[in-house]
Amino acid sequence: MSPIEQKAHHDFIMGASMLSFFQRRKTSPTTPSNAAAGFIKPESSDTLLSTPRRRQLIENIWQRTSLPRAQFDTLYVQAFRSYAALVQHLPASENHHHAYHGGMLDHGLEIVAYALKIRQMYLLPIGAPPESQAAQSEAWSAASAYGALVHDLGKIAVDVQVELADGTTWHPWHGPLDQPYRFKYVKGRDYRLHGAASSLIYTNVIPAKALDWLSGFPELWAQLVFAFAGQYEHADILGEIVSQADQASVAQELGGNPGRAMSAPRQSIQRQLAEGLRML
Known part of the structure; x- marks a missing residue:
C-alpha cells in the first residue's frame, strides 16, 4: 500500500461520523415536475439546492473549510449554484x-x-x-473542491443527449437550460470521454476570479488543469484526492465500504472495481 493510500485509509477510519452522515441520507430523491409528457421543467439553482440533504451537504462542506460564511459563499456556493443550474435533474449514470x-x-x-x-x-x-503551506492552505482546499465538483461534469456534454421542448438539442457550453427538456443516453458512447469533456465546460461552473487566484500557484495550477481534463495520473496529489473521493462516493451510494475500496492495493479486484464504477 502506498503512503497516499495509507493516509486515505486512515482518513476514512477517522471519518466514521462523516460516513454515517452519508448513510443516513437514503431518502427518496426529489421527483421533478413534468412540463409536458416526457419533459422536465428546469428549476432555479436555489430550488435545486434547497432540499434538506443538499443543504446538509453544503453545511458539511463549509465545516471542512476555515472560511467565514461570506467568503465561503463566494468561493464555493457560487460554484454549486452554477453546477446545479447546468446539471439540473440529470442522473450521474x-x-x-x-x-x-x-x-x-x-x-x-x-x-x-x-x-x-x-x-x-x-x-x-x-x-x-x-509558511508557504499556511499561505496556500485555502487555495489547495478550493482546488480539491473544484476538481471534485467537475470531475463528472463532462457527462452532460458527451454521455447524454438533451432535447429541448422546441425540438432543438441543448449543449452545456451554451449555458443553463431555459426550457423544458428530456434526455437519453448516447448509444455506443466512449466511457473514457467524459473526463476530458469536463474541460469544455468547467469555466461555466468555476468563478473566473477563483481561477485567476488559483492560477497564481504554479504547482497547484498544473495539477488542477490536469484534473479538469480528467488526466488524474498527471495531477499528482490533487488527482489522488479527487479519485479517492469519487470512489468513496460511488462505494457509499452502492452500499459498499468507501475506506476498504480506497485502501485496497491498486491492482486488487476491489480497487479495479471501484475505478471501473466511476466510468459508468
Whole structure:
C-alpha cells in the first residue's frame, strides 16, 4: 500500500461520523415536475439546492473549510449554484451509481465533501516550507473542491443527449437550460470521454476570479488543469484526492465500504472495481 493510500485509509477510519452522515441520507430523491409528457421543467439553482440533504451537504462542506460564511459563499456556493443550474435533474449514470433524477447534483456535492475530508490529511504543497503551506492552505482546499465538483461534469456534454421542448438539442457550453427538456443516453458512447469533456465546460461552473487566484500557484495550477481534463495520473496529489473521493462516493451510494475500496492495493479486484464504477 502506498503512503497516499495509507493516509486515505486512515482518513476514512477517522471519518466514521462523516460516513454515517452519508448513510443516513437514503431518502427518496426529489421527483421533478413534468412540463409536458416526457419533459422536465428546469428549476432555479436555489430550488435545486434547497432540499434538506443538499443543504446538509453544503453545511458539511463549509465545516471542512476555515472560511467565514461570506467568503465561503463566494468561493464555493457560487460554484454549486452554477453546477446545479447546468446539471439540473440529470442522473450521474445510466444504470449504476446515482442513477436517478438529480443524481449528478447529489454526487457532485458528495464528492466535494469527501475531497475536503481527504485533503485535511495533507500539508500542501508537499515538501514546501511551513509558511508557504499556511499561505496556500485555502487555495489547495478550493482546488480539491473544484476538481471534485467537475470531475463528472463532462457527462452532460458527451454521455447524454438533451432535447429541448422546441425540438432543438441543448449543449452545456451554451449555458443553463431555459426550457423544458428530456434526455437519453448516447448509444455506443466512449466511457473514457467524459473526463476530458469536463474541460469544455468547467469555466461555466468555476468563478473566473477563483481561477485567476488559483492560477497564481504554479504547482497547484498544473495539477488542477490536469484534473479538469480528467488526466488524474498527471495531477499528482490533487488527482489522488479527487479519485479517492469519487470512489468513496460511488462505494457509499452502492452500499459498499468507501475506506476498504480506497485502501485496497491498486491492482486488487476491489480497487479495479471501484475505478471501473466511476466510468459508468
